[in-house]
Amino acid sequence: MERLDRVRLTRRDMLRLTAGGAGMFMLTASGLAVSSGVGASAGGGSLYIEAFPTSPLILRPFNEALPVPTAMAPIPKAVVDGWESPPGPDNQDFVKGAAPHTHQLWPGTAPVADFALPLVYQIKLEVAGHDFTSSPVQPIDSDGRDVSPPGTGNSRPRMLPQSTIYGFNGTFPGPMINFEYTKPALVRFENHLDVDNGLPRQDFGAPNFAFLTHLHNGHTAAESDGNPGQAYVRFNPLGRTAERAAYEPGEHVDNLYLGYPAGGDDREIQSFFWFHDHVHGHTSDNVYKGMVGMMPLYDPKIDRGDETDTSGLRLPGVRTDNSDGSFDVEYDVPLVFYDTALDDGVTPHKDAHTGHGETRPEWWGRTYFRHLPNHGFVGDIFTVNGKAFPVLEVKRRKYRLRFLNASIARVYQFELMRSDRGYKAARDLGYTGDELQGQYRVPDGEQCMKFVQIACDGGLLPEPVVRDSFELWPAKRREFVVDFTTYMDGTPTRKNDELYIVDVMKMTTGRLWDSQDSKYKVPVLKIVIGDDAPDNSLVPAKLRETPDVPADALAAARDRSIPTFELERGGSKADAEFEWLIDGIAFDPSHPAISAKRDSESYWRIANGGGGWVHPLHIHQEEHHVIARNGVPAPDRRHPDDTAKEDVVALDPSEDVVIFRRFRTFVGTYVAHCHNLNHEDHAMMFAWQILP
Numbered sequence: 001m002e003r004l005d006r007v008r009l010t011r012r013d014m015l016r017l018t019a020g021g022a023g024m025f026m027l028t029a030s031g032l033a034v035s036s037g038v039g040a041s042a043g044g045g046s047l048y049i050e051a052f053p054t055s056p057l058i059l060r061p062f063n064e065a066l067p068v069p070t071a072m073a074p075i076p077k078a079v080v081d082g083w084e085s086p087p088g089p090d091n092q093d094f095v096k097g098a099a100p101h102t103h104q105l106w107p108g109t110a111p112v113a114d115f116a117l118p119l120v121y122q123i124k125l126e127v128a129g130h131d132f133t134s135s136p137v138q139p140i141d142s143d144g145r146d147v148s149p150p151g152t153g154n155s156r157p158r159m160l161p162q163s164t165i166y167g168f169n170g171t172f173p174g175p176m177i178n179f180e181y182t183k184p185a186l187v188r189f190e191n192h193l194d195v196d197n198g199l200p201r202q203d204f205g206a207p208n209f210a211f212l213t214h215l216h217n218g219h220t221a222a223e224s225d226g227n228p229g230q231a232y233v234r235f236n237p238l239g240r241t242a243e244r245a246a247y248e249p250g251e252h253v254d255n256l257y258l259g260y261p262a263g264g265d266d267r268e269i270q271s272f273f274w275f276h277d278h279v280h281g282h283t284s285d286n287v288y289k290g291m292v293g294m295m296p297l298y299d300p301k302i303d304r305g306d307e308t309d310t311s312g313l314r315l316p317g318v319r320t321d322n323s324d325g326s327f328d329v330e331y332d333v334p335l336v337f338y339d340t341a342l343d344d345g346v347t348p349h350k351d352a353h354t355g356h357g358e359t360r361p362e363w364w365g366r367t368y369f370r371h372l373p374n375h376g377f378v379g380d381i382f383t384v385n386g387k388a389f390p391v392l393e394v395k396r397r398k399y400r401l402r403f404l405n406a407s408i409a410r411v412y413q414f415e416l417m418r419s420d421r422g423y424k425a426a427r428d429l430g431y432t433g434d435e436l437q438g439q440y441r442v443p444d445g446e447q448c449m450k451f452v453q454i455a456c457d458g459g460l461l462p463e464p465v466v467r468d469s470f471e472l473w474p475a476k477r478r479e480f481v482v483d484f485t486t487y488m489d490g491t492p493t494r495k496n497d498e499l500y501i502v503d504v505m506k507m508t509t510g511r512l513w514d515s516q517d518s519k520y521k522v523p524v525l526k527i528v529i530g531d532d533a534p535d536n537s538l539v540p541a542k543l544r545e546t547p548d549v550p551a552d553a554l555a556a557a558r559d560r561s562i563p564t565f566e567l568e569r570g571g572s573k574a575d576a577e578f579e580w581l582i583d584g585i586a587f588d589p590s591h592p593a594i595s596a597k598r599d600s601e602s603y604w605r606i607a608n609g610g611g612g613w614v615h616p617l618h619i620h621q622e623e624h625h626v627i628a629r630n631g632v633p634a635p636d637r638r639h640p641d642d643t644a645k646e647d648v649v650a651l652d653p654s655e656d657v658v659i660f661r662r663f664r665t666f667v668g669t670y671v672a673h674c675h676n677l678n679h680e681d682h683a684m685m686f687a688w689q690i691l692p
């Protein structure tokens with residue numbers, strides 16, 4: 001029993017397995033369990049395993065530079081004009097056998113009458129190989145012991161094979177578009193995922209190689225939003241539903257990002273978006289397979305990325321305008337967090353609802369994913385900007401760090417720490433099983449600096465908030481200024497000093513965090529202090545006002561008659577896999593759950609119906625204000641950045657949150673869904689509409 005526990009079967013699954021008959025699980029030589037013949041007796045959909053592989057140990061962490069992205073270049077107008085089917089107001093996409101869709105709002109028409117024509121970007125969805133590390137690795141088992149991968153006959157260190165990604169321009173993370181409000185950008189996303197490069201496609205990713213790119217949380221017309229509700233509207237008349245309601249190989253879509261703040265209100269200007277896949281039923285596997293891109297947002301009036309501009313806020317950033325219309329901002333660094341698990345060759349890929357416990361030893365060392373882990377997927381290697389355990393050398397000055405959680409289910413909590421004795425492999429500290437997640441620890445790590453939070457997923461905060469640590473839930477962004485000249489005790493940093501961004505939230509399953517463990521300190525990024533550098537930046541006491549909420553907001557929060565959406569575990573007759581529901585209903589894009597008139601506003605109650613899970617509930621189209629959590633007016637101590645808006649409600653167990661939001665500028669179908677992407681794909685989503 002103890003050994004089986006190590007492969008993370010739930011107790012419930014264990015009971016089912018043992019009830020189903022003896023000998024259904026075999027133990028392999030490396031101490032992992034492999035199910036055998038489970039499917040025949042357990043029946044479809046009723047049983048699945050939570051076993052994830054033990055990734056090989058990365059032997060030389062913190063040797064590889066953190067990739068710091070630079071701005072993607074737009075396509076010159078002369079080139080775009082020569083395209084076979086150039087972008088235009090009546091040419092929004094190319095779908096085989098269909099007339100093109102149209103843009104509902106194009107620059108030159110109110111309310112964007114004075115906006116220039118968009119800069120045009122081209123992003124190809126491509127199959128490529130990706131290296132999470134250049135370090136040799138040591139194959140280990142779930143006890144942390146050296147082990148021989150199946151069929152190799154030796155346990156010596158080795159190099160990893162490349163993992164197969166489906167990436168924006170074949171990279172992970174994908175390109176970064178630096179975006180300035182009032183300067184529209186149009187991105188042509190083209191599907192080239194049918195082009196083979198010899199890498200194994202493995203067993204996850206939309207089976208028809210489709211994509212649907214969503215700019216999270218753009219104030220975007222429905223047809224450019226890339227959501228499976230509007231995709232149903234687009235593709236259902238063509239007889240294409242589910243994953244076929246998306247852009248397949250040979251097809252493309254022009255997503256138009258106008259840079260028009262909701263209501264024309266500068267207080268609605270946002271700060272950091274990301275774009276990622278949103279194919280119905282395959283968002284988790286497509287995102288995990290690499291469909292992640294970044295879009296830092298700049299405000300031409302007060303936050304244009306130029307710390308010397310005395311008319312602005314002077315947040316850290318040295319701007320260089322490029323001749324192609326793009327611009328780069330130094331000292332302004334996006335950090336994309338993503339956890340992965342690499343195949344150990346002995347962990348089953350299939351469970352009772354899809355197979356018989358098959359393993360794939362030939363995929364050893366490549367990314368591993370199962371489409372339906374009931375809890376949500378968590379990996380044991382934590383990466384930043386696509387690399388495991390990278391190093392960032394910083395100048396001695398202030399930086400703006402933009403954090404994004406692009407993980408499937410993992411919630412992080414970050415602190416800045418110093419360590420005298422450095423990092424140690426978790427297995428060398430005696431840890432085994434789930435405690436190996438993260439691979440390394442800094443046992444003597446102590447907090448050494450604070451974060452000054454300036455923005456959350458709803459843009460700049462009204463005032464900065466000083467924080468010792470902060471949580472980062474899936475899809476959320478939080479931005480901070482960190483001053484690398486001085487420790488929090490007042491002593492100056494010195495060249496070659498080392499510190500770490502450390503994850504202190506132990507979360508061994510995708511359900512929610514484990515009980516608090518002060519020994520859980522996983523270093524994810526090493527920071528090395530470099531030379532001095534000029535610094536003209538400031539952290540002003542006031543950043544930006546937040547848009548108003550109606551005076552009756554608190555009364556509304558107590559009103560039990562407002563629309564309520566309760567997230568809960570349940571069963572659906574539609575599909576045995578659909579067990580994540582909202583108000584007891586599985587996602588059905590043909591029946592929007594609620595409609596709103598354009599330019600109206602509403603209160604919604606979002607509730608976590610269960611105590612055993614957390615759910616990051618994301619609502620498209622406009623950010624919302626949190627009015628109250630569990631009846632307590634926002635902001636509360638746990639959420640000091642509720643002073644601003646947000647687009648993901650981080651629902652603690654059994655939490656009840658009342659939000660206020662508006663529905664402006666566009667019409668069409670949008671969605672709201674859990675951003676634990678396994679939950680989303682197993683139906684925790686609803687469609688909703690804005691009507692003229």
Ligand SMILES: [Cu+2]
Nearest residue numbers: 615674676679
């Ligand atoms: Cu969820």
